[in-house]
Amino acid sequence: MTPRFGQNEGDGDTRPDDMRTLALILLLAVAAAQAQDAERGRRLFNQTSVLTGKPVASCTSCHADTQTLRAMLANRGVAVGDPKAIRALLRAAIAGATPGARNAKAQYQNVLTDSDLDDLAAYLARVQSAALLRLAAPH
Numbered sequence: 001m002t003p004r005f006g007q008n009e010g011d012g013d014t015r016p017d018d019m020r021t022l023a024l025i026l027l028l029a030v031a032a033a034q035a036q037d038a039e040r041g042r043r044l045f046n047q048t049s050v051l052t053g054k055p056v057a058s059c060t061s062c063h064a065d066t067q068t069l070r071a072m073l074a075n076r077g078v079a080v081g082d083p084k085a086i087r088a089l090l091r092a093a094i095a096g097a098t099p100g101a102r103n104a105k106a107q108y109q110n111v112l113t114d115s116d117l118d119d120l121a122a123y124l125a126r127v128q129s130a131a132l133l134r135l136a137a138p139h
Helices: 016-033 038-046 048-052 066-075 083-095 104-108 114-136
Strands: none
Touching: 038 048, 038 114, 066 114, 083 104, 083 114
C-alpha cells in the first residue's frame, strides 16, 4: 500500500517536513487569493484623481483620518480587518450614491474599478493592523 501524503511507509505517523510543506502551500494559496495591493490602495486613497485619471476628489477629502473611517466602518457592522467585507461596503456605498445629492460617493461611480476597490480595501484593512502594532510596540 502506498503511504498517503505526510505518512511514513508502514507507521502511519505524519512527518513534520510534509506538514510544514503543506502549511506553506496553503499559506501561499491564501496569499495569492488575497492579491490586493495595499500600497497602491494607500496611494489611491490619497491621490484618487491621479491614479484613476478622472476629475474626482481623493478619499482623504472626506476621510483624512483613517482611524475615524475604520471606526465608522465598524459602526456599520464591517469587520475592519477583512478586505472582502470592506470592499463590499465600499461597492454598496458607491452604487447607492445619488449624483447631485449630499452623498459625495456618487463621483466614484464608473471611476473606481474592481481592482481599485480591492486595493483600497486591502489598504484600509491593513492600516488598522499597522496602527494596532504601533500602539502595542514598546516605547
